[in-house]
Structure formats: C-alpha cells, structure tokens
Amino acid sequence: MSANLSPYHHVRPEVIPLLKDGKLFSEGQKAPTRAAFAQTVIELGAANPDIVVLDADVSKSIGTNRFGAKFPERHFNFGIAEQNMFAAAAGMATTGLIPFACTYAVFASLRALDMVRNSIHYPNLNVKIAASHSGITPGPDGVTHQGQEDMTIMRSIANSTVIAPADPDTTVLAVKAAAAHAGPVYLSFTRDPVPEVFGPDYPFEIGKAVTVRDGSDVTIIAMRDLTAHALVAAAHLAEAGIEARVIDCPTLKPLDEEIVLQAARETGAIVTAENNVYFGGLGSAVAELLVENHPTPMQRIGVRDTFAESGPYLDLLDKYGLSYGHIETAARKVIARK
Amino acid sequence: MANVPMSVEELKQMAATIRCDIIEMICTAGAGHPGGSLSATDIVTALYFRLMRLDPQNPRWPDRDRFILSKGHACPVWYATLAERGFFDKAHLGTLRQLGSILQGHPDMNKVPGIDMTAGSLGQGLSVGVGMALAGKLQKKDYHVWVVVGDGESQEGAVWEAAMSAAKWKLDNITAILDRNNLQNDWHVDELMPIEPVADKWQAFGWHVVDIDGHDMDAIVPALEAARERKGGPTLILARTIKGKGVSYMENVCEWHGKAPCQEEADQALDEIRRCSCER
Numbered sequence: 353m354s355a356n357l358s359p360y361h362h363v364r365p366e367v368i369p370l371l372k373d374g375k376l377f378s379e380g381q382k383a384p385t386r387a388a389f390a391q392t393v394i395e396l397g398a399a400n401p402d403i404v405v406l407d408a409d410v411s412k413s414i415g416t417n418r419f420g421a422k423f424p425e426r427h428f429n430f431g432i433a434e435q436n437m438f439a440a441a442a443g444m445a446t447t448g449l450i451p452f453a454c455t456y457a458v459f460a461s462l463r464a465l466d467m468v469r470n471s472i473h474y475p476n477l478n479v480k481i482a483a484s485h486s487g488i489t490p491g492p493d494g495v496t497h498q499g500q501e502d503m504t505i506m507r508s509i510a511n512s513t514v515i516a517p518a519d520p521d522t523t524v525l526a527v528k529a530a531a532a533h534a535g536p537v538y539l540s541f542t543r544d545p546v547p548e549v550f551g552p553d554y555p556f557e558i559g560k561a562v563t564v565r566d567g568s569d570v571t572i573i574a575m576r577d578l579t580a581h582a583l584v585a586a587a588h589l590a591e592a593g594i595e596a597r598v599i600d601c602p603t604l605k606p607l608d609e610e611i612v613l614q615a616a617r618e619t620g621a622i623v624t625a626e627n628n629v630y631f632g633g634l635g636s637a638v639a640e641l642l643v644e645n646h647p648t649p650m651q652r653i654g655v656r657d658t659f660a661e662s663g664p665y666l667d668l669l670d671k672y673g674l675s676y677g678h679i680e681t682a683a684r685k686v687i688a689r690k
Numbered sequence: 691m692a693n694v695p696m697s698v699e700e701l702k703q704m705a706a707t708i709r710c711d712i713i714e715m716i717c718t719a720g721a722g723h724p725g726g727s728l729s730a731t732d733i734v735t736a737l738y739f740r741l742m743r744l745d746p747q748n749p750r751w752p753d754r755d756r757f758i759l760s761k762g763h764a765c766p767v768w769y770a771t772l773a774e775r776g777f778f779d780k781a782h783l784g785t786l787r788q789l790g791s792i793l794q795g796h797p798d799m800n801k802v803p804g805i806d807m808t809a810g811s812l813g814q815g816l817s818v819g820v821g822m823a824l825a826g827k828l829q830k831k832d833y834h835v836w837v838v839v840g841d842g843e844s845q846e847g848a849v850w851e852a853a854m855s856a857a858k859w860k861l862d863n864i865t866a867i868l869d870r871n872n873l874q875n876d877w878h879v880d881e882l883m884p885i886e887p888v889a890d891k892w893q894a895f896g897w898h899v900v901d902i903d904g905h906d907m908d909a910i911v912p913a914l915e916a917a918r919e920r921k922g923g924p925t926l927i928l929a930r931t932i933k934g935k936g937v938s939y940m941e942n943v944c945e946w947h948g949k950a951p952c953q954e955e956a957d958q959a960l961d962e963i964r965r966c967s968c969e970r
C-alpha cells in the first residue's frame with residue numbers, strides 16, 4: 353500500500369467518520385444537486401453569451417429563475433409546455449446557441465420524449481437537457497413526479513450522453529463539462545438534499561467513472577444519490593472484514609468499460625446501485641458489458657418493476673430497496689456466489 | 691352525513707368546511723398545494739353536493755357522473771370533498787403524502803374510493819374526459835363528465851387537442867371548468883405565457899363558453915346546471931377565481947402555489963375561514 357493508508361479517494365475527510373450507521377444522512381452537510389446546477393449555469397452564462405436557459409414553469413423549483421433575473425434576455429419561460437420548449441431548444445441550437453432546457457426528469461424523459469429523440473438526438477444538436485427531480489427523489493409528490501425511468505430511457509437513444517452526478521461539487525464539474533461538450537447531454541439532478549461527499553479535486557470527465565474507495569472482495573458501482581449509500585455500505589462491510597471497492601459512475605453513457613472490466617477481473621463480484629428502475633440503466637449497462645466480456649456474479653439494486661408512492665425521500669429508499677442496508681446485503685450475497 | 695342536494699346556503703357552509711380541511715391536511719403533511727385547492731373549492735363543492743349523481747357506498751357505480759381534477763396537484767380539495775361526502779373516513783385526511791397513505795401527493799384512482807382518474811401530469815385530464823364522454827355515448831349512458839383544468843395547465847398543447855376532439859364529436863356530456871386564477875408555479879399566467887383571449891379561443895375550438903365568478907355560489911350552481919342540460923356540444927365554464935381564496939395572506943400570492951402553512955399560519959387561516967362563514 354502507498355503512503356496514503358486511507359482506502360478513500362476524493363471523499364471529503366469529514367465525511368469518512370460519518371459513514372458508520374448512515375450518520376452521513378442525518379448529520380452530514382447536504383444540498384440538492386439541482387441547486388448546484390442552477391448556480392453553475394449562471395456562472396457559465398456570465399462567461400458565454402451563447403448560453404441560454406429555457407424553462408417550463410418550474411424555474412422556481414430548479415432555481416433557474418435566478419438565471420432569468422441575471423440574464424433576462426437569455427431566459428425563456430415557455431410555461432407548462434415541455435414539448436414546445438424542447439423543440440424550440442433544438443431550433444436555437446441550430447443557430448449556435450447552447451440551450452439548457454430545464455424541467456423535471458419525468459417530463460424531460462417522457463412528456464417531451466419524441467421531441468427529445470427526433471428533434472434533438474437524431475440531428476445531434478447541442479442541447480443540454482437539465483432534468484431535476486430524478487429517480488424517486490421527489491418523495492412526497494408521488495409517482496407522477498418521480499422520474500424513475502429517465503436513465504433507462506435516455507440511455508436507449510442514439511447520440512445520447514447521460515450524466516447523473518452524485519453530489520453538489522461533482523454536479524458543478526459535470527455541468528461545466530456538459531457545456532463544453534458538443535452534442536446533446538442529459539443531466540440528471542436530485543430534488544432532495546444529498547450529502548456533500550466529494551471535494552472539488554474529483555477528476556470529473558465525461559465517460560469516466562472514478563474509484564472512490566479501494567477494495568478487493570467486491571465492487572459496488574453506484575450513481576447519483578446512491579453513491580453515498582454505497583460508501584456507507586462499504587464502511588459497514590469493512591467492519592466485518594469485507595473490503596468493497598466503490599466506483600462512482602456519473603456518466604451512464606458512454607459507460608467507462610475499462611474500469612468496470614478491471615473491477616470484475618480484480619474483485620470477481622459486482623453490485624450496481626441506482627435510484628432508477630433496475631432494468632435498462634446502470635445495472636443493465638454493466639451486465640451487458642460483462643456478459644459479453646467477462647461474466648461475473650452480479651446483484652442489481654434499483655427500483656423493481658413497480659411504481660413507488662408518496663413519502664419522505666429516505667423512507668422511500670428504504671421501502672423500495674435502495675438504501676445502504678440493501679446494498680450491503682447484496683454485496684454479501686454476490687460474494688457468496690463467487 | 692350531509693343531505694344532498696344542498697341549497698346554495700348549505701353549499702357555502704360546506705365550502706368553508708372543506709377549506710378548513712384543506713388547510714389542516716396540508717399543514718399536517720408539511721407539503722402540498724393550498725393555492726389551487728382553495729381556488730377550486732367552491733366549484734368542487736357545488737359539483738359533489740348539488741350537481742353530481744353519485745353513491746358514496748358504491749364509488750365505481752357505472753352510471754355515476756365522473757369528475758376529473760386535471761390539475762391533480764390540487765387534490766387536497768378533492769380528498770376533503772370526498773371525505774365530507776362520505777366516500778371514506780375523514781381520519782385519512784391526516785395522512786396526506788405520508789408513506790403508506792391512500793392520499794398520495796397527486797390523486798391515485800386505485801387507492802382512493804371516489805377518485806375517478808389518476809392525475810398529476812398536467813394537460814391530460816380533458817383528453818381522459820373526452821374518452822369517458824365518448825364511452826358514455828357509445829354505451830348509451832346518461833352520465834355527465836366534469837373536468838377541472840388549470841389556467842397554467844392550459845398552456846399544454848394537449849389541452850387544445852382534447853378541446854378540438856370534444857367539439858368534433860359534439861360531446862354535450864362533458865363540461866370543462868377553467869380555474870382562471872391567473873397564477874401558475876413560477877408567476878402570473880398572463881405575463882409568463884398569456885392564454886388570453888381565452889374565451890375566444892375556446893369558442894373558436896367549438897365550445898360554448900360561460901363566464902362566471904368562480905367563488906359566487908349563486909352563479910356557480912345555475913351555470914353548472916345549464917351546462918349539464920345543454921345539448922349539441924361541450925361547454926366551458928370560465929370560472930374567474932382567486933388563488934388561495936379565503937385566506938388573506940395566500941390570496942393572489944404566487945408562493946402559496948406549493949407551500950404548506952406552518953401551525954401558526956394554519957391557525958390564522960382557519961380563523962379567517964370560520965369567521966367569514968359565520969358572518970354570512
């Protein structure tokens with residue numbers, strides 16, 4: 353082992369003692385990633401006059417109303433008309449503008465999906481789709497507002513790049529990278545506050561996953577709000593002498609195949625964890641890669657074939673099998689199958 | 691249980707009771723949409739306690755009139771109305787938005803007796819109503835379909851697709867009620883994405899339009915009764931309302947679209963609503 357004895361990488365030092373018993377969720381610093389997005393798009397807009405923000409009557413919920421206050425001539429609130437907004441974003445992109453079109457994940461990935469596919473992805477236009485309230489993070493609003501399929505849907509579209517950062521600091525990096533990337537990018541944010549896990553030294557790059565904890569017994573590959581849960585699960589497993597590698601996978605597409613294959617070879621057991629339906633998203637992407645290249649025992653954490661319900665965010669994660677406890681159980685199960 | 695159909699005076703009292711239920715349930719839940727619930731209260735009260743043919747003991751009775759709250763976020767008004775009308779125990783109102791509750795943040799037809807259609811994604815309820823109305827015609831049933839649509843919601847193109855189709859099939863068994871409170875989530879409807887001249891638009895789409903004060907029970911009842919009787923095509927009730935109606939600090943204030951009152955604010959609201967209904 354190197355001089356750095358900690359198995360953690362890029363994890364804020366104050367977070368590590370809070371991993372035990374999930375204290376991170378009650379005592380850690382938390383913020384919704386939608387807020388980090390809104391702040392970053394203002395910064396980007398100040399530096400680049402081609403950046404425009406489009407909204408569909410949820411600008412106050414996402415925070416992009418603040419972009420509108422700063423740059424009124426570059427802010428367009430289309431009202432409750434998501435289909436119009438996304439097709440208009442495509443039109444703006446044909447002229448060289450860089451539109452960030454913002455709404456909830458469920459409406460971006462479903463209501464306006466045909467516009468998103470046929471007018472943005474097929475012509476490969478430079479539209480950034482900023483989707484808040486992803487997964488079942490908008491707890492109390494219930495099913496109609498929970499974007500639990502967005503990863504699956506967006507991943508299935510050709511020309512798509514799909515990004516779901518784990519926490520506020522990595523969200524800042526992801527939004528900046530998306531703005532610099534030519535072509536459509538789907539960015540997914542949480543409605544509820546999530547722990548601030550990583551520092552600004554996190555090496556964000558589109559298409560790259562990052563090992564945030566070393567381990568050789570099993571690998572947990574997680575994304576968005578479940579990366580924090582994966583770290584807690586790994587801390588608990590370590591107490592039982594099980595060393596779990598944790599990979600944060602903020603880019604679902606293109607998947608970082610190299611890091612996944614290496615983890616499969618070196619640890620021989622994989623758990624995936626996503627706050628998204630458990631088919632078609634991260635678990636499927638990893639399984640598809642492994643089954644053709646290096647078949648490895650796997651367990652998938654995700655929303656099963658069901659709709660969730662209204663309730664507090666963390667209670668919902670518990671009830672629908674997405675919390676650190678479930679990840680821990682899945683890790684033990686997959687190790688037993690090695 | 692309440693005696694129906696109610697007189698206009700009784701309807702006014704019931705509306706006040708329902709407004710109190712709305713405030714209490716959203717305060718207890720700590721989240722929800724009071725503004726749009728309060729703006730629709732008088733209309734929903736009139737429908738359930740005067741106009742609609744229903745049987746609370748048999749909520750799926752095939753011959754019942756249908757109600758759709760297309761602006762599903764305002765479901766506290768629907769839940770409170772159904773509870774007061776005897777569809778389920780009022781004790782459920784205290785469970786709004788909690789884990790395991792039948793009262794979801796947006797209405798779920800498979801969880802709550804009396805909810806005729808699931809809603810929450812805006813711009814779909816009128817199409818669903820058109821489907822129910824077409825089915826009624828096909829099956830020679832004489833039920834009526836009532837749909838409440840938000841004014842911000844009517845920025846969705848799908849609302850106009852529905853409007854076009856109801857006129858094409860001359861559906862006189864459906865009535866849409868536009869809750870014209872001039873506020874949406876972000877701001878004022880007329881400034882954010884204007885819908886005016888809204889009466890002309892509906893007329894141009896083949897609807898008979900009736901313009902009323904959506905809080906005046908003396909105007910609501912006859913307008914709804916006439917809409918039910920009218921033959922030959924669909925009617926739109928353009929109900930001019932006040933978002934947050936009945937609670938001074940909520941009235942016409944955008945922030946109360948989706949914010950819960952704290953206990954102190956709720957107490958003040960209940961006080962105002964009760965005082966106002968006693969003075970009558």
Ligand SMILES: Cc1ncc(C[n+]2csc(CCOP(=O)(O)OP(=O)(O)O)c2C)c(N)n1
Nearest residue numbers: 409726810811812840841842843873874875
């Ligand atoms: C398709 C869709 N887009 C966005 C939302 C989020 N949303 C919920 S309520 C609301 C504003 C509704 O305004 P309005 O229809 O005027 O209702 P009211 O003022 O009566 O509350 C919005 C944008 C939604 N529920 N559905």
Ligand SMILES: [Mg+2]
Nearest residue numbers: 841842871873
């Ligand atoms: Mg409105």
